[in-house]
Amino acid sequence: MQVPVPMGTEVIWLPVPLPVPLPVPLPVPLPVPLPSGVPSQAAGMMPGIISPNISECCRAPMGAFGPRPSSPQPLFALAGRKLSGKAGIDEVMAAAVLTSLSTSPLVLGHPRAAPAPEPGGEVWKEAPAMSSSCSSSSNTSGDWSWDPASDRSTPSMPSPPLSSHPDGAHFVFGEPGPRKRKNSTKVMFKCLWKSCGKVLSSSSGMQKHIRTAHLGRKPDLEQSDGEEDFYYTELDVDVESLTDGLSSLTPVSPTSSVPPAFPGPEAQGPVPPLPLPSPDLALGSPRSPPQRPRGEAKKCRKVYGMENRELWCTACRWKKACQRFLD
DNA sequence: GCTGCCGGGGT
DNA sequence: ACCCCGGCAGC
Numbered sequence: 001m002q003v004p005v006p007m008g009t010e011v012i013w014l015p016v017p018l019p020v021p022l023p024v025p026l027p028v029p030l031p032v033p034l035p036s037g038v039p040s041q042a043a044g045m046m047p048g049i050i051s052p053n054i055s056e057c058c059r060a061p062m063g064a065f066g067p068r069p070s071s072p073q074p075l076f077a078l079a080g081r082k083l084s085g086k087a088g089i090d091e092v093m094a095a096a097v098l099t100s101l102s103t104s105p106l107v108l109g110h111p112r113a114a115p116a117p118e119p120g121g122e123v124w125k126e127a128p129a130m131s132s133s134c135s136s137s138s139n140t141s142g143d144w145s146w147d148p149a150s151d152r153s154t155p156s157m158p159s160p161p162l163s164s165h166p167d168g169a170h171f172v173f174g175e176p177g178p179r180k181r182k183n184s185t186k187v188m189f190k191c192l193w194k195s196c197g198k199v200l201s202s203s204s205g206m207q208k209h210i211r212t213a214h215l216g217r218k219p220d221l222e223q224s225d226g227e228e229d230f231y232y233t234e235l236d237v238d239v240e241s242l243t244d245g246l247s248s249l250t251p252v253s254p255t256s257s258v259p260p261a262f263p264g265p266e267a268q269g270p271v272p273p274l275p276l277p278s279p280d281l282a283l284g285s286p287r288s289p290p291q292r293p294r295g296e297a298k299k300c301r302k303v304y305g306m307e308n309r310e311l312w313c314t315a316c317r318w319k320k321a322c323q324r325f326l327d
Numbered sequence: 328g329c330t331g332c333c334g335g336g337g338t
Numbered sequence: 339a340c341c342c343c344g345g346c347a348g349c
Contacts, residue, residue, distance in 0.1 A: 299330080299331065299332095301329095301330065301331075302329090302330070302331090314340090314341090315332090316331085316332090317341085317342090318332095318340085318341060318342065318343090319331075319332055319333085319342075319343065319344095320331090320332060320333080321331075321332055321333085322331075322332085
C-alpha cells in the first residue's frame with residue numbers, strides 16, 4: 001500500500017508515475033489507501049482501486065486544474081459516467097478527505113471537518129484552491145488527473161484486462177507489495193510484442209530480443225533507453241502453468257490494454273505509443289494480409305462496454321475500424 | 328446474438 | 339471533416 005509521503009506541503013504520491021515503465025500499460029488501477037467510509041461504489045470493484053478517483057479527488061474540490069497536457073485519452077479510462085448524485089457527494093467527501101490527507105499534515109487530524117472557516121481555514125482554502133498535492137508538481141502528481149473527458153468518474157471502470165487476469169494483473173504491472181514467490185515458480189520475461197510472445201529467462205536477454213527483433217536496434221549496444229521495458233513483462237510462472245499463463249496473456253495484452261498514449265513517456269523519450277507497423281515489418285509478419293482475418297483483439301466496444309461508449313476511440317464510436325486496439 | 332467495421336448518408 | 343448508423347460477415 002502506497003501512501004503519500006508528505007514533504008513540506010507537497011505530497012509525493014509514490015505509486016503513480018510508475019517508477020518503471022510498464023511493459024504493458026494496463027488500465028492500471030492504482031492501489032490507493034482508501035479512508036474507511038469512502039465508498040468504493042463500483043460494484044464488485046477491485047478493492048482499493050480508485051485510480052480515477054484520485055484524479056477526481058484532486059480535481060473535484062479545486063475545479064480548475066488545467067487540461068492534462070498529455071494523454072488525450074484516459075488511459076485507464078476508468079471513469080464510468082453513471083454516477084448517482086449521492087455517490088458524487090460521497091466522492092467529493094472522499095476527495096476532500098484524500099485531499100486533506102495528502103495536502104497538508106496540518107489537517108491530518110480532521111479529515112472530515114467541514115470546510116468551515118477556522119483560524120487555520122487557510123489550509124482548507126489553500127488545499128483545494130491550488131491543490132498543492134496535485135498542482136505543486138504538475139509533472140508528476142499531475143498524472144493523477146487525466147481523464148479530461150469524464151466529468152464524473154466512478155471507480156468502477158471495468159478495467160478489463162484485470163478482470164480477465166485475476167492473477168496476471170499483479171505481475172503485469174508490478175505489484176507494490178511484497179512479491180511472494182512459490183517455490184515452484186520462476187521468473188520469466190515475456191515479450192509482449194504482438195504476435196511474438198517470446199519468453200526468456202533473463203531480462204537482459206529479453207531486452208536484447210526486443211531491441212533486435214522488434215526495435216531494430218543493435219544487440220550489442222548497452223545504451224538502452226529503456227524502451228524495451230515497455231515490451232516485456234516479468235512473469236512469475238509455475239513451470240507447468242507456464243503455457244497457461246502465457247496463453248492468457250498472449251494476444252492482446254500489448255495493445256488491448258494500452259490506450260494510445262501512456263503516461264510518463266517523458267522519461268523514455270520518444271516512445272511509440274503502440275507497436276506500430278514497423279515491428280511487423282521487422283518480424284516479417286505479413287502486414288495487410290490478403291484477407292484480414294477479423295481481428296482477435298478486443299476492441300473498445302468489448303473492452304469498455306456499451307455503457308462506457310464515451311471511452312471508446314472515435315473510430316469505434318463511429319463504427320469504424322478501431323484505432324486503439326489495432327490488430 | 329454479439330462484435331467489428333464497411334459503406335453510405337447527414338451535418 | 340466530422341459524425342452517425344444500416345447492414346453485413348465472422349464468431
